[in-house]
Structure formats: structure tokens, C-alpha cells
């Protein structure tokens with residue numbers, strides 16, 4: 107299980123790689139989702155995610171950050187998602 111700080115660090119790490127700047131990062135309890143992002147760039151992560159595996163975490167983080175560039179799950183979104191997830195770090 108990771109801490110809030112570690113989660114935020116991961117988000118910053120991936121933000122730099124992807125080239126986006128989330129304005130706020132929140133961690134709280136959520137009922138139906140692992141994370142969400144507002145059009146203004148505010149990211150919210152489900153607290154429960156801190157108990158998940160590193161791979162899962164990475165997937166959720168990259169997914170949300172990519173939404174700051176691409177609002178939907180189109181072709182570019184999928185291509186980039188796959189390439190970031192296949193990267194070693």
C-alpha cells in the first residue's frame with residue numbers, strides 16, 4: 107500500500123512524461139470510479155487505489171492524465187495509452 111505522497115509523486119512523474127499539467131490532485135473515497143478528471147484539469151483519485159498493484163495504479167494515472175489531452179477514448183488516446191503502459195518506467 108502506498109501513501110498519498112507516493113501517489114501524488116507518481117502523478118507528477120507521469121504528468122511530466124505525458125506533458126500535461128494537472129492543476130489539482132485530490133485523493134478521496136469514491137463510490138463508482140477509480141478516478142476522474144474535470145475539464146479544467148482537476149484530478150481526483152479513489153482512496154482505495156492506494157491498495158492496488160503498481161501496474162493498476164499506473165494504468166489509472168496514465169488514463170486520467172491522457173484525458174487532459176484527449177477528452178474521449180479515441181484512436182490517439184488508445185495508441186498513447188498502450189505506448190505509455192508498455193514503457194518500462
Ligand SMILES: [Zn+2]
Nearest residue numbers: 169173178179
Ligand atoms: Zn476515460
